[in-house]
Amino acid sequence: MPTQIPLSCGDHSFRLLEHEHALALIKMLGIDRLDLAVMSNVSHVRPEAVSADVPGWADLVRARLDAAGLELADVFVIPGPDFATRAPNHPDPAEQAASRAMFSATLDLADRLGAPGMTMLPGLAWEDREADLARSAKELQWRAEAARERGLRFSIEPHLESIADTPARALALLEQAPDLELTLDYSHFVAQGIDPEEVHPLIPRTRHLHARGSRPGKGQCGLRENTIDYRDLVGRLQRSGYGGHIAVEYVWTLWAEMNRCDNLSETVLLRDALRAWLADEDWSYPDHAA
Structure with a gap:
């Protein structure tokens, strides 16, 4: 029987709702695991508020999870309103200190909520890419060790515009941070025209996976236009012994024009497709107009 991989969904897919x-809604979709977004200025739960009262927010989020009947799959933290603010490899020591303080607060939240892991971003290329990568690796290795001491796994999402914006750069970061793992999202590479074959070597260091439709030139698109072979990717994950989740992650944000999808319909379509492929069954795009 094919290895089953649980699906999750992020609350940032539906951030216009309370x-x-x-x-x-996520529970109504038949998805029992949640990716909790803790993102500055954009999510329901904000890192600035959490930092001011970790126990209070842990109690509040736990009550909401219990009321919805959801378990946590991941806590995804973006600590600033842009990629530069509180980046882990910021060249300003004051920003570095603020970044570490916010990491510590949100790690405490994730621990109190019993999350299996936590995702953050890798930082930026500032002026000296080699030095910037080394600074990022040093800080992220420290964070991975700090998370492990709390019984959590820690990963970064290589993304567009980051220090790890290509598979090769992501691997270079991992080489310098041996305990760091990945939250892998093929769309950030495919949108740049990078062949998925170049992304597959990242799978062994992946603990969480984001999935959404994408194609060259588009970081997010409907499943009908998608060019990522998720059936092939599901098979690769199963054969690798992958033990994490697949998060159906359609987002609604102005960044990279990721506000042009019907998130609800596309979440349902990708959910159904992934369920079929995880069971090694065929799936075809429905034609309700017929």
Whole structure:
């Protein structure tokens, strides 16, 4: 029997809804695991607020999870309103200190909630890419060790515009941070025209996976236009012994024009496709107009 991999969904897919309604919707979709977004200025739960009262927010989020009947799959933290603010490899020591403080607060939240792991971003290329990569690796290795001491796994998402914006650069970062893992999203590479074959070597260091439609030139698109072979990717994950989740992650944001999808319909379509492929069954795009 094919190895089953549980699906999850992020509350940031439906951030225009009240938080309780977003969680209830995810449960109504038949998805029992949540990727909790803790993102500055854009998510239901904000890192600035969490930092001011970790126990209070842990109690509040736990009550919301229990009411919706959801378990946590991941906590995804973006600590600033842009990629530069509180980046882990920021060249300004004051920003570095603020970044570490926010990491510590949100790690405490993830621990109190019983999350299996936590995702953050890798940092930016500032002026000296080699030095910037080394600074990022040193800080992220420290964070991975700190998370492990709390019983959590820690990963970064290589993404567009980051220090790890290509598979080769992501691997170079991992080489310098041996305990760091990945939250892998093929769309950030495919949108740049990078062949998925170049991304597959990242699978062995992957603990969490984001999935959405993408094609060259588009970081997010409907499944009909998608060029990522998710059936092939599911098979690769199963054969590798992957033990994490697949998060159906359609987002709604102005960045990279990721506000042009019907998130609800596309989440349902990709959910159904992934369920079929995880069971080694065929799936075809429905034609309800017929």
